[in-house]
Amino acid sequence: MQWKVGDQCFAVWSENNNLYKATIIEADEEKRVCKVKYDDYNNEEERPWEAICPVYGRRFSGDDRYHQNRQKREKREEHSRVVIYIHCLLRQMAAQVCAIR
16 A cells, blocks of 8 residues: 555554554655654654554545434444554554564
8 A cells, every 4th residue: 555644544552562653754665664754643653564554444424325324324434443553453463573593
C-alpha cells in the first residue's frame, strides 16, 4: 500500500510494539517509511511501512443508504477493523520471530 500525507492508519509504536491510531504526516516511497502522529498522544515518529496498517470502514452521514442498513454496516465495519488489527498483530509477531532468529 502506498501512503500519503493525511491518511489515517494504525501504527506500531516503537516503545512498546502496540498499535495506536495515527495520521501520516510525511511519506517517503523510496525509503518505504512514514512519519506518523499518534492521534491520542500527539507524539510523532518515523515508522517503516511494515509497522503501519490501514484503517477501513467509512461512514457517509449525508447518504440515506447509510441509514437503511446501519446495523449491518456497523457490524461489517467492526469486523473489518478486527480483521485488520489481527493481521497487524500477526505481522508484528512474525517480525519478532524473525528478529529472534
